[in-house]
Amino acid sequence: MSCVQKVNSRVLGIRAPSGLQALAARITEEIKQGTLKPFKRVIDLSSNDPHRAEMAPISFVRQVLAACLYPEIIKENSLPLDVRQRARELLGACLGGSVGSYSATPYGIPHVIKSIAEFITGRDGGVKSHSENIIFSSGSQKTLEMVFNLMADVEGKTQRGVLTPMPCPHTLPPLLDMSGLTLVPYQLKEDRGWAVDLDELHRALNSARGRCEPMAIYISNPGNPTGHVQDRKTMKEVICFAATEGLVLLAEEVYQDSVYGGDREFISYKKVLFEMDKSFSETVELVSFHSISSPCMGECGLRGGYMEVINMDPAVFQHLKQLQATSSPTILPQLALDVMVNPPTLGDPSYETYSQEIRHTLTTLSHNALRACEFLNNVPGMSCQPGAAGIFLYPCLHLPPQMIEEAKGLGVEADVLYCQRLVEEEGLCLGAGCENGQEDQNYHVRLCVLAPPATLDEVLTRLCSFNHPKQLLDAVQKCSVMCLVHYNCRSEDS
Amino acid sequence: MSCVQKVNSRVLGIRAPSGLQALAARITEEIKQGTLKPFKRVIDLSSNDPHRAEMAPISFVRQVLAACLYPEIIKENSLPLDVRQRARELLGACLGGSVGSYSATPYGIPHVIKSIAEFITGRDGGVKSHSENIIFSSGSQKTLEMVFNLMADVEGKTQRGVLTPMPCPHTLPPLLDMSGLTLVPYQLKEDRGWAVDLDELHRALNSARGRCEPMAIYISNPGNPTGHVQDRKTMKEVICFAATEGLVLLAEEVYQDSVYGGDREFISYKKVLFEMDKSFSETVELVSFHSISSPCMGECGLRGGYMEVINMDPAVFQHLKQLQATSSPTILPQLALDVMVNPPTLGDPSYETYSQEIRHTLTTLSHNALRACEFLNNVPGMSCQPGAAGIFLYPCLHLPPQMIEEAKGLGVEADVLYCQRLVEEEGLCLGAGCENGQEDQNYHVRLCVLAPPATLDEVLTRLCSFNHPKQLLDAVQKCSVMCLVHYNCRSEDS
Numbered sequence A, B: 001m002s003c004v005q006k007v008n009s010r011v012l013g014i015r016a017p018s019g020l021q022a023l024a025a026r027i028t029e030e031i032k033q034g035t036l037k038p039f040k041r042v043i044d045l046s047s048n049d050p051h052r053a054e055m056a057p058i059s060f061v062r063q064v065l066a067a068c069l070y071p072e073i074i075k076e077n078s079l080p081l082d083v084r085q086r087a088r089e090l091l092g093a094c095l096g097g098s099v100g101s102y103s104a105t106p107y108g109i110p111h112v113i114k115s116i117a118e119f120i121t122g123r124d125g126g127v128k129s130h131s132e133n134i135i136f137s138s139g140s141q142k143t144l145e146m147v148f149n150l151m152a153d154v155e156g157k158t159q160r161g162v163l164t165p166m167p168c169p170h171t172l173p174p175l176l177d178m179s180g181l182t183l184v185p186y187q188l189k190e191d192r193g194w195a196v197d198l199d200e201l202h203r204a205l206n207s208a209r210g211r212c213e214p215m216a217i218y219i220s221n222p223g224n225p226t227g228h229v230q231d232r233k234t235m236k237e238v239i240c241f242a243a244t245e246g247l248v249l250l251a252e253e254v255y256q257d258s259v260y261g262g263d264r265e266f267i268s269y270k271k272v273l274f275e276m277d278k279s280f281s282e283t284v285e286l287v288s289f290h291s292i293s294s295p296c297m298g299e300c301g302l303r304g305g306y307m308e309v310i311n312m313d314p315a316v317f318q319h320l321k322q323l324q325a326t327s328s329p330t331i332l333p334q335l336a337l338d339v340m341v342n343p344p345t346l347g348d349p350s351y352e353t354y355s356q357e358i359r360h361t362l363t364t365l366s367h368n369a370l371r372a373c374e375f376l377n378n379v380p381g382m383s384c385q386p387g388a389a390g391i392f393l394y395p396c397l398h399l400p401p402q403m404i405e406e407a408k409g410l411g412v413e414a415d416v417l418y419c420q421r422l423v424e425e426e427g428l429c430l431g432a433g434c435e436n437g438q439e440d441q442n443y444h445v446r447l448c449v450l451a452p453p454a455t456l457d458e459v460l461t462r463l464c465s466f467n468h469p470k471q472l473l474d475a476v477q478k479c480s481v482m483c484l485v486h487y488n489c490r491s492e493d494s
Helices: A020-032 A059-069 A081-093 A110-123 A140-151 A172-179 A198-208 A232-245 A269-275 A314-324 A332-341 A351-378 A401-410 A414-426 A453-467 A469-493 B020-032 B059-069 B081-093 B110-123 B140-151 B172-179 B198-208 B232-245 B269-275 B314-324 B332-341 B351-376 B401-410 B414-426 B453-467 B469-493
Strands: A134-137 A160-166 A182-187 A213-220 A248-252 A286-291 A305-310 A445-448 B134-137 B160-166 B182-187 B213-220 B248-252 B286-291 B305-310 B445-448
Touching: A020 A414, A059 A081, A059 A332, A059 A351, A059 B059, A081 A110, A081 A332, A110 A134, A110 A305, A110 A332, A134 A140, A134 A314, A140 A160, A140 A172, A140 A213, A140 A248, A140 A286, A140 A305, A140 A314, A160 A172, A160 A198, A172 A182, A182 A198, A198 A213, A198 A232, A213 A232, A232 A248, A232 A269, A248 A269, A269 A286, A269 A305, A351 A453, A401 A414, A414 A445, A414 A453, B020 B414, B059 B081, B059 B332, B059 B351, B081 B110, B081 B332, B110 B134, B110 B305, B110 B332, B134 B140, B134 B314, B140 B160, B140 B172, B140 B213, B140 B248, B140 B286, B140 B305, B140 B314, B160 B172, B160 B198, B172 B182, B182 B198, B198 B213, B198 B232, B213 B232, B232 B248, B232 B269, B248 B269, B269 B286, B269 B305, B305 B332, B351 B453, B401 B414, B414 B445, B414 B453
Parallel strands: A160 A182, A160 A213, A213 A248, A248 A286, B160 B182, B160 B213, B213 B248, B248 B286
Antiparallel strands: A134 A305, A286 A305, B134 B305, B286 B305
8 A cells, every 4th residue: 555545636637558659669579589470570650750760860960969978079170160160169058068067047058049049030031039938848748748737727626728639749638638638629621631620620619618718729730640731821710719719829830840742831820920910919829839859850869849939928928937947958959959940051061961961851751751641542441641741641540340349349449459450460560540639430540751761661561461461462563663763762862 | 918817826836946046147147248247257056066167077978978979989999999889789779779769668768777777786785676666757856746746636635745854955845836745844953964853753744734644755865955974773763754654755865976974875765674674675665866967977967867666556656657658758868877877897998087087076075075164164154064975065154133134124035145145246156045945044055065176265265255354364374275185185186
């Protein structure tokens, strides 16, 4: 019997994980221990984790961080001049000239925060970003957690809620649970490429009122896991909706660096807000999030992100800052953020390599997404909306009724059962749509497409074999055609 | 008017920071901008932050991390062989062989967790530590936050509480506030070198019951900020107390690597617990904390720590693990932890350098602490208990009644007022005792003594000048004598 006789009810309320990643890890361990399986290794493409899939990091980021950690190598001249200069500059911004000191302010190193503000200003065509509105933290989940902690009401009688897209990033539902905020779902329109629909926002809001007090609307643009990129018209509608309904607009914009759909472009919510008249641009409370876990950086293991907070009541914002002040933020991911927002420019020694590496990532992403989408639409029992940005595809599963029944019997979601079998039989781990918040009778899987093309080939072959073994030969033949396409892409790229 | 009309009452309840560090930073910025001050720079020794004070990092840690970040430098052979081997080994433990991937499990990289368990087992003379009881997180504050979140009760009618030493680490009170736990103070005995007193524990507990439901007792050993090292007898008493009263024992043991008091040694609470009979060793719930921000590592900016959880009810422990699972932990500090718990050994190429650097840190710490303590006891208006471990001294301020009155008039704590003046007039930032949770009429300051000896000289001179300008000459003369002592220490050290 524990001294903690009764665990915090909020902790008890955190939804249980699907266990798929744990299953994949267990099978990997079994193979290591010598168990024979019909596959040599498990491929896990359930997360936004390009380095796990063996995509290479951006050299400039790694060189600068290595030099900051061990400044002796700056002296050796083996690193490019701009790497050494940047490392010196960043060390100069660290207290005591060391990455081992605490951060100069709880909100981030002033030098880095200034770089971020300049980046935002440039990105948004001159709409000024102010350092004092920016807060660094250990990744966008941690930043969101702060905002949720601010909004939650531990003593109020009505629960507070956040309008949340279905599907949403798979890390979001447990965060809401932990903060004690109610997830108020609004459905994205799959048949329109996962667009936001204004009528659906109103429906969701109205259905929530009474049940809880909606405080904010969460937007993921470009969409995680949908790959959808919102257009200006929709964004204006969302802003008007937030303004009219008195909601804070939480814009997760982590995939802003990876739009590959030819006719789409990323526009930030802040930019659109400041194109609108003052009744909006001076009042709508906007928090936007970005991170070094973005597809082009892919530095998920470093854990670093920031939020920019616009139009928040200064007293409320002060409390948000105080939440951050309870623990000093980590240094290295701040330095990585500095590199991300202020990369080498034309004429710098590292410019060519840097640009080529970014181009390679985007080309791989774009070709993989196109190829995988076409393929998935040919797999029996699957259909897939094309993506235009970000790291995931999110195909629909048309599951046979027997499997849905079987899942019910086993007490798991049918998409989880599908994914379990896929890991067990083919050694392929995808994310189950229920992790992205989706409910019954609407089954999807989440597939990270930023991986070396050969890995993607293997993944598609396994998927096809699993979904329809008899058509494997056909599919493999199709694969070969696609490999040719992909070969051409690679030639073009190099 | 904000959409967040009512900020989470828990956030509103976080105590405001003293503002001393912000004041120090502002004056530093003014000097940079050209404002003339009676000092050239502000020295901030208010935190446990040796690198800020320009103590050098441990080379082996930095070399390994740099090589993991940018594996190209492994090929260059300029780094010692054991650095290159360790980097390869650690990269092999990272998914996809990259520090940019998410952690293999939410609790930490299995390879690192295993190293930690082996370290604990060795340290405790063979008392077995099990990997599954260890959880990594971004520093011991974050680890504590998890435990506090588990214990807090958002819905219960009675508040829950934690017995907390006075003084306690200055980061602790805001963490308790944020979790909604009541700080139940127990006084350490200053006249006995800040020892824990059993009668006082009973008094504190009894006075709390009714007001709140005490869930845990927090111990800092070696003491932050007191420098006290507990003896086995006291530790057994504390364990019996926790057992009898049904409290979880939270043992912060971050300063275990830095005992310098000749007659003292660090013994872990776990070791003592397992020396006791089964009615204790199999029942008392113990969570112990360690971190790479320990004095010998001093890698505060990396943010990494772990907790070992003993005898916790498995269902409760599962919930603690689930809290960690809401966000993937950062990789590099895990690798730094691996180096800390598994350093080079005799015969390894880096052994000599590593040992010498650790010895230098401990010698500096020990001589500085001795020197500063003797000095502070000679400063009019101050008295200081000797430290035996850790990074701080915690002298008492005997403030003149006028100053206490003046502080009351200004609405600040008198120790904060003292420290404000000290920053403004002498450019020296110390921590105010009220940040360590201490109440009225009992004024102290917190001084980090792990700094280069020349910096400490300057600090003591400024302190003396501030407390008693007329005796400055005397003091400076004493300083010179001490510098001689310190010179001898250094010769001995090198």
